[in-house]
Amino acid sequence: MNNTWNPDVYLRYEAYRARPALDLIAQIPLDVDGPIVDLGCGPGNVTKALKDQWPDRDVMGVDLSPDMLNKARNEFSESGIKWQKGDITIWQADSPQALVFSNAVLHWVTDHAAVVPRLADMIVPGGWLAFQIPVTEQSAYQKCIRATVTSGRWADQLADVWMYKDPMEPEDFYDLLAPACDPIDIWVTDYHHVLGGDNPVFDWIVGTGLTPYLSVLNETDQQDFIADYSKRVAAAYPKQADGKTLFLMKRIFVLARKR
Ligand SMILES: C[S@@+](CC[C@H](N)C(=O)[O-])C[C@H]1O[C@@H](n2cnc3c(N)ncnc32)[C@H](O)[C@@H]1O
Numbered sequence: 001m002n003n004t005w006n007p008d009v010y011l012r013y014e015a016y017r018a019r020p021a022l023d024l025i026a027q028i029p030l031d032v033d034g035p036i037v038d039l040g041c042g043p044g045n046v047t048k049a050l051k052d053q054w055p056d057r058d059v060m061g062v063d064l065s066p067d068m069l070n071k072a073r074n075e076f077s078e079s080g081i082k083w084q085k086g087d088i089t090i091w092q093a094d095s096p097q098a099l100v101f102s103n104a105v106l107h108w109v110t111d112h113a114a115v116v117p118r119l120a121d122m123i124v125p126g127g128w129l130a131f132q133i134p135v136t137e138q139s140a141y142q143k144c145i146r147a148t149v150t151s152g153r154w155a156d157q158l159a160d161v162w163m164y165k166d167p168m169e170p171e172d173f174y175d176l177l178a179p180a181c182d183p184i185d186i187w188v189t190d191y192h193h194v195l196g197g198d199n200p201v202f203d204w205i206v207g208t209g210l211t212p213y214l215s216v217l218n219e220t221d222q223q224d225f226i227a228d229y230s231k232r233v234a235a236a237y238p239k240q241a242d243g244k245t246l247f248l249m250k251r252i253f254v255l256a257r258k259r
Contacts, residue, residue: 005065005067005207012203020189038050038102044073050099054099060082104251107134117179120256131253131254135250136250141237145209157216164209170188177254184256188252194245199233204247
C-alpha cells in the first residue's frame with residue numbers, strides 16, 4: 001500500500017494512541033528468554049515502553065515507513081533499541097522471539113489468515129504473540145472517509161486504494177491460533193477519548209486513516225479532499241456541553257502463548 005506517514009502529526013494524540021498498547025503490555029506475563037520485536041513500531045514510543053518494561057531484553061522496532069523509523073531512531077538513540085525497515089507481511093526474525101508485539105498495524109494489511117500464524121511461527125515455546133487492531137468499519141469517521149472517497153472528482157482515482165475493513169471475528173482469530181498457541185486471551189475494549197479542539201477527530205484521522213488517499217492525490221485535490229472530509233467529520237462528532245468531543249475507538253486485543 002502506498003501511504004505516507006508524518007510522525008509529528010501522528011504523535012499529536014500520543015497519550016491516547018499509546019493507551020491501548022500500554023493496556024496490552026500490562027497483560028503480558030513474559031517469563032521465557034529471548035528478544036522482543038515491535039512490528040509496525042511507528043515513531044517508537046511504544047517500542048520504548050516495551051524496552052522500559054523488559055530492560056534486559058534485546059528489543060527491535062520494525063516499520064515500513066522511513067520517516068517513522070527516522071523519528072524513532074532520533075528520539076530513542078540512547079535506548080539500545082534496534083530499528084529496521086520491514087514489512088510485517090514478509091518480515092522474518094533472525095532468531096526465535098520471546099514476544100512478537102504489534103499495536104494498531106495489522107488493519108493496514110489484509111491477509112490476516114496468512115500473516116498471523118506466520119508471526120506465531122517466529123516465537124519460542126512459552127513466548128507470546130500480542131497484537132491490537134482497531135475495529136472501526138461502522139464508526140462515523142470511517143463512514144465519512146467512504147463518503148468523501150466515493151463522492152468527489154477523485155472517486156475513480158481512489159477506487160482501488162486500500163479501504164479499511166474490520167478484522168476477523170474473535171472466534172476466527174481463536175481458530176487461527178489454537179493449533180500453535182494456548183492459552184489464547186481475546187478481548188474488545190471501547191475507548192471514549194475526550195478530545196479538545198475545534199475538529200479533533202479530523203486532527204486524529206488526518207495522521208492515520210487519510211494517509212493512503214492523500215498520498216496519491218495532487219496538491220489541489222488533497223486540499224479539497226481535506227476540506228470535504230473535515231466538514232463531514234465535524235458534523236458527525238457534535239461537541240459535548242463543555243465543548244469537548246467524545247471519540248469512540250473500538251479495539252480488539254489478542255494475546256496468545258506459543259505452545
Ligand atoms: C497507527 S501506526 C502505529 C504505530 C505504533 N505501533 C504505535 O502503536 O504507535 C501504524 C504504523 O504501521 C506501519 N505500517 C503500515 N503497514 C505496515 C506494514 N505492512 N509493515 C510494517 N509496518 C507497517 C506504518 O508505517 C505506521 O508506522
